[in-house]
Amino acid sequence: MRGFVLALLLASIFCEEMLVTREYTDYLKKHVSWEVVDYEDNVFRGWTVEEAKKLLGAKFEDAPHYPLLAPMTNLPASVNWQGASCDHEVRNQGNCGSCWAFATTGMLTDRCCLHGKDHGWLAPQELVSCDTTSEGCNGGWCTWALDYVKTAKGLVHEACFPYKASDLPCPTKCADGKDWASSHVCDCVGGYKICSSVEAIKTGLQSGPVTLGFGVCRSFFNYKNGVYKCDCSGSYVGLHAVLGVGYSDTPVCNYNVKNSWGAAWGNKGFFQIQCDQCGISGTYPNGNVMCEKVQ
Numbered sequence: 001m002r003g004f005v006l007a008l009l010l011a012s013i014f015c016e017e018m019l020v021t022r023e024y025t026d027y028l029k030k031h032v033s034w035e036v037v038d039y040e041d042n043v044f045r046g047w048t049v050e051e052a053k054k055l056l057g058a059k060f061e062d063a064p065h066y067p068l069l070a071p072m073t074n075l076p077a078s079v080n081w082q083g084a085s086c087d088h089e090v091r092n093q094g095n096c097g098s099c100w101a102f103a104t105t106g107m108l109t110d111r112c113c114l115h116g117k118d119h120g121w122l123a124p125q126e127l128v129s130c131d132t133t134s135e136g137c138n139g140g141w142c143t144w145a146l147d148y149v150k151t152a153k154g155l156v157h158e159a160c161f162p163y164k165a166s167d168l169p170c171p172t173k174c175a176d177g178k179d180w181a182s183s184h185v186c187d188c189v190g191g192y193k194i195c196s197s198v199e200a201i202k203t204g205l206q207s208g209p210v211t212l213g214f215g216v217c218r219s220f221f222n223y224k225n226g227v228y229k230c231d232c233s234g235s236y237v238g239l240h241a242v243l244g245v246g247y248s249d250t251p252v253c254n255y256n257v258k259n260s261w262g263a264a265w266g267n268k269g270f271f272q273i274q275c276d277q278c279g280i281s282g283t284y285p286n287g288n289v290m291c292e293k294v295q
Helices: 003-015 024-033 049-053 100-113 122-129 141-150 196-204 220-224
Strands: 077-081 190-193 209-217 224-225 235-246 254-258 272-275 289-291
Touching: 003 141, 024 196, 049 220, 049 235, 100 141, 100 209, 100 235, 100 289, 122 141, 141 190, 141 289, 190 272, 196 209, 196 235, 209 220, 220 224
Parallel strands: none
Antiparallel strands: 077 235, 190 289, 209 235, 209 289, 235 254, 254 272
């Protein structure tokens, strides 16, 4: 009987759908316009689709009462914050569905720096552990995270609450010995606005990075470079929150985006995606958020 149960267990393990295969990599290389990473170099080689789903913790509720950002007219053909003095390093969320926390803290980190107060990376672990309206490593909402930021009057810095990719308890003192309450900086004092269209996202990017939300297909895990277009021939995997750092209208409208899967993924942790793809410009509008004023 034990041998039969063990056989069933092993069969279930080996029957799990692998996220990256040599065959699927070869298929994509023949059928997509963007550059596909080689099978041997893919950081997700060995992962199952179910494991990948745990990374995609973005949640986008239908909440039309949130204020919308009014689009500007006569926008420039491109904006890019990548490589600017306030472009902080690419982070890695690890095996935790905390993309929503990284997108939110990344947006605040860069925007505070652009307003003359560079605190380094603010702590995504605070949102994972302390924002009780979200679900930590099981996912969360960028809008609700910013509600937490307003209530807490900012976020602590990374040294105060280092990232551990797990659902740690919310602390009452900093890891570096500093006072927890007084260590909160970069409050979203002006409230936030939803960027619910391509033109609204471009408008938000005039003043700094914007969080973006989109639906992820299996092919996305095979991205290396170029302007990504959705190819869901493998499967749809889940929802993801990332940090938009720019856009360009050439050769087609595309966003420049910072991911939170480490610098070994994609183009040194960044990717470009066509503006009309994967629901990034309107299907999940409450994932596209900017804080109008920080201090």
